[in-house]
Amino acid sequence: MTTVAGTAAVALYLCCVFTQLTDLTGLRINELLYFRVISPEEISYIFSAAPAKDFGGVFTSSYEEIFLVPADPADGCSDLKDDNNIQGQVILVLRGGCSFVQKAQHVEEAGGKAVLIADNAEDNDSLYLDMVSDGSDAQPTIPALFLLGRDGLMIRRALQRQALPWAVITIPVNVSALGSFPLKQPPWTLW
Numbered sequence: 698m699t700t701v702a703g704t705a706a707v708a709l710y711l712c713c714v715f716t717q718l719t720d721l722t723g724l725r726i727n728e729l730l731y732f733r734v735i736s737p738e739e740i741s742y743i744f745s746a747a748p749a750k751d752f753g754g755v756f757t758s759s760y761e762e763i764f765l766v767p768a769d770p771a772d773g774c775s776d777l778k779d780d781n782n783i784q785g786q787v788i789l790v791l792r793g794g795c796s797f798v799q800k801a802q803h804v805e806e807a808g809g810k811a812v813l814i815a816d817n818a819e820d821n822d823s824l825y826l827d828m829v830s831d832g833s834d835a836q837p838t839i840p841a842l843f844l845l846g847r848d849g850l851m852i853r854r855a856l857q858r859q860a861l862p863w864a865v866i867t868i869p870v871n872v873s874a875l876g877s878f879p880l881k882q883p884p885w886t887l888w
């Protein structure tokens with residue numbers, strides 16, 4: 698399994714070295730984009746996330762190995778703690794406390810490449826929210842994606858348990874190229 702996924706990820710990476718400005722929105726299925734956790738092992742599944750409807754950017758290249766770093770403060774509602782771990786990485790924040798746009802703005806200002814906003818309804822494993830802009834002038838340009846509450850909780854919990862500052866992920870993953878990908882969905886996600 699890992700080998701198949703790994704090969705696909707490499708193939709995708711090679712493809713995009715030559716087409717760096719490709720708009721990878723083509724990787725959406727049912728409006729969802731996919732990412733794969735490489736480590737820690739206990740959450741090494743393929744996760745789905747819903748791109749914001751009317752703000753934020755799109756992935757123009759695929760990151761084969763990038764860190765997914767929980768934000769501090771967790772809700773991303775004020776300036777993120779200046780931390781070298783954030784630069785150029787994907788940042789995980791929690792829904793609530795301020796608008797989705799404000800969270801994305803804070804992550805972008807801190808140097809994050811993309812933001813995953815996990816639902817604060819931590820037992821919700823089925824409802825993807827349509828993230829829309831807040832009517833302000835703020836226009837964050839990094840990709841912003843909504844993550845199910847249950848998935849966000851499991852990721853944060855695994856990192857806390859192992860005292861890890863980040864997970865290593867591949868994003869976005871071309872699931873069309875992975876024949877058996879549903880088998881690698883998290884066991885707690887209804888498919």
Ligand SMILES: *[C@@H]1O[C@H](CO)[C@@H](O)[C@H](O)[C@H]1NC(C)=O
Binds near residue numbers: 818820821822823824
């Ligand atoms: C998820 O949230 C939606 C909307 O609030 C609700 O209808 C649904 O029952 C929730 N699911 C779970 C598993 O909590």
Ligand SMILES: *[C@@H]1O[C@H](CO)[C@@H](O)[C@H](O)[C@H]1NC(C)=O
Binds near residue numbers: 709712873874
């Ligand atoms: C994703 O994979 C499919 C099947 O291999 C391929 O046809 C498609 O071009 C790929 N998409 C991108 C954006 O690489």
